[in-house]
Amino acid sequence: MRRLTPEAVRFLAGPAARAELAALAGEPLYPLAALAALRKRWGEGEAAWLYDQAVLRRRARGKFPEADALLFEAEALEQASAWPVARWRAEQVFGPYERVADLGAGIGGDALALAAAGKRVLAVERDPVRAAILEHNVAALGLAGRVEVVRGDLRGIALDVEAAFADPARRREGRRSVRLQAMDPSFAELAGLAGRVPAVAVKLAPALDKAELPPEAGLGFVSLDGELKEALAGLGELAWAEPWAAVLPAGARLHGPEADPLPTGEPLRYLYEPDPAVIRAGLVRRLGRELEAAQLDPEVAYLTAEVLRSTPLARAWEVLEHGPFRQKTVAAWLAAHGAGGVEVKRRRSPVEPAVLEKKLRAALVSGGPVLTLFLTRIAGRPWAVLGRRP
Ligand SMILES: C[S@@+](CC[C@H](N)C(=O)[O-])C[C@H]1O[C@@H](n2cnc3c(N)ncnc32)[C@H](O)[C@@H]1O
Structure with missing residues (x-):
C-alpha cells in the first residue's frame, strides 16, 4: 500500500x-x-x-461500525481494538468517569468508542497521519463535540482528566513483542501516569508475563466470540484487587480470588471447556465452584458435571464416550456414533490434532454429526473424551 x-x-x-x-x-x-x-x-x-x-x-467492516464513513491506515487498522471490546471497556471499565484520555489513540478504535459511550475524550496521538485520520473519523461519526484531538507526545501533555486509557504499540523497530518494556510507550512510562491521573487502564497482549507487572497493578482478561483479545492492567482507582475475566459479547464477568481445589475425577455427563479469558485469569476452579463441577485433573482446564448449567463463561459438551486414549478405540467410538466429522481438541496431550483428525477420517460416514474428541490427561494417564454439543 x-x-x-x-x-x-x-x-x-x-x-x-x-x-x-x-x-x-x-x-x-x-x-x-x-x-x-x-x-x-x-x-x-x-x-x-x-x-x-x-x-x-x-477490511475494517468487521472491526468498526460505519467503516464506510471512516478513513484508515493499514497498520493502525490492524492495531485498532475490535469495536465490541472497545465499547464494553468504555462502558464497564470507564463507566464512572466522565473525562477520559486515550493516550496513543491511533485512528480512533478506542477514542471513538469512549465518545460513543458518552465520555468527553482527550485523544493524544503523535503520528501526524494517524492524528489527521483520527480528526476525520471523529467528525465523520458526529463526535467532534466530545473528542479533543491533541497531536503530540503523550509524555508532554497536561492531563486534566479523571481517567486514562493507553493501548501501547506492541512493535518496536518492526518486531512484535509481549514484553512490557518493549512496548511503545513502555509500561513503566504509562504506570508513571498513575500519580497524575486517578484511574489508569493499559491494554496489554494477553500473552504477557504476569510477573513483569508491578505488584500494585490489577489485571483482567477479555475475550470476544471465544477468542482471547486483550489483557487489561489497572492502576490507581482501577487497581482491581482480584483478577477478573470478561466474556463478550455476552458481557459475563467472573472475578477471583481463585477457589480452593475442586474434586477431581473421570468425566461425568457433561464436559465444560472454560472460556480462554477465564483460563488466563486463573479462575478455572472458581468457575468450577459456580457450575458445581469437578475437574478432570488438577493441572487440566476441563470441568465436568452431572447437571448442565448454561453459562457464557464455558462451552459444554455431552459426554458420549471416554477412556484411556488409543487411536483404535476412538476410531471405533466415531464409527459407533455415526460421526460425519471430528474436531480434535487437546490439553496436556502431545498428539497433534490435525494429524489425528486426518488419521480418523476413515472412521467417518457422510452426513453424520460433527463430534468433538478431547485429548487430555487424567491422573497422569492419556485420556480421550468424545463429546457432542448439547
Ligand atoms: C496500538 S496503537 C493504538 C490503537 C488504538 N487504541 C485503536 O484502537 O485504534 C498505539 C498508538 O500510540 C501512538 N503512540 C505511541 N507512543 C506515543 C507517544 N509517546 N505519544 C503519543 N502517541 C504515541 C502510536 O503512534 C500508535 O498510533
Whole structure:
C-alpha cells in the first residue's frame, strides 16, 4: 500500500474523494480494473490512495461500525481494538468517569468508542497521519463535540482528566513483542501516569508475563466470540484487587480470588471447556465452584458435571464416550456414533490434532454429526473424551 501523508488524508477527506469512495463501496473491487478506472479520473497518486482506502474500508467492516464513513491506515487498522471490546471497556471499565484520555489513540478504535459511550475524550496521538485520520473519523461519526484531538507526545501533555486509557504499540523497530518494556510507550512510562491521573487502564497482549507487572497493578482478561483479545492492567482507582475475566459479547464477568481445589475425577455427563479469558485469569476452579463441577485433573482446564448449567463463561459438551486414549478405540467410538466429522481438541496431550483428525477420517460416514474428541490427561494417564454439543 502507498504510504499515506497528511496531504493524502486532506485529499481523502474532501468531498470529491468521499463521493468516489462511496461509489467504490457498493461495487466488487477488482484491483487492475478499479485502479485503471480511477487513473482515468485522478492522478497516479490519488488513484492509489483511493484504491487503498476502498480496500481498507472493506477490511475494517468487521472491526468498526460505519467503516464506510471512516478513513484508515493499514497498520493502525490492524492495531485498532475490535469495536465490541472497545465499547464494553468504555462502558464497564470507564463507566464512572466522565473525562477520559486515550493516550496513543491511533485512528480512533478506542477514542471513538469512549465518545460513543458518552465520555468527553482527550485523544493524544503523535503520528501526524494517524492524528489527521483520527480528526476525520471523529467528525465523520458526529463526535467532534466530545473528542479533543491533541497531536503530540503523550509524555508532554497536561492531563486534566479523571481517567486514562493507553493501548501501547506492541512493535518496536518492526518486531512484535509481549514484553512490557518493549512496548511503545513502555509500561513503566504509562504506570508513571498513575500519580497524575486517578484511574489508569493499559491494554496489554494477553500473552504477557504476569510477573513483569508491578505488584500494585490489577489485571483482567477479555475475550470476544471465544477468542482471547486483550489483557487489561489497572492502576490507581482501577487497581482491581482480584483478577477478573470478561466474556463478550455476552458481557459475563467472573472475578477471583481463585477457589480452593475442586474434586477431581473421570468425566461425568457433561464436559465444560472454560472460556480462554477465564483460563488466563486463573479462575478455572472458581468457575468450577459456580457450575458445581469437578475437574478432570488438577493441572487440566476441563470441568465436568452431572447437571448442565448454561453459562457464557464455558462451552459444554455431552459426554458420549471416554477412556484411556488409543487411536483404535476412538476410531471405533466415531464409527459407533455415526460421526460425519471430528474436531480434535487437546490439553496436556502431545498428539497433534490435525494429524489425528486426518488419521480418523476413515472412521467417518457422510452426513453424520460433527463430534468433538478431547485429548487430555487424567491422573497422569492419556485420556480421550468424545463429546457432542448439547
Ligand atoms: C496500538 S496503537 C493504538 C490503537 C488504538 N487504541 C485503536 O484502537 O485504534 C498505539 C498508538 O500510540 C501512538 N503512540 C505511541 N507512543 C506515543 C507517544 N509517546 N505519544 C503519543 N502517541 C504515541 C502510536 O503512534 C500508535 O498510533
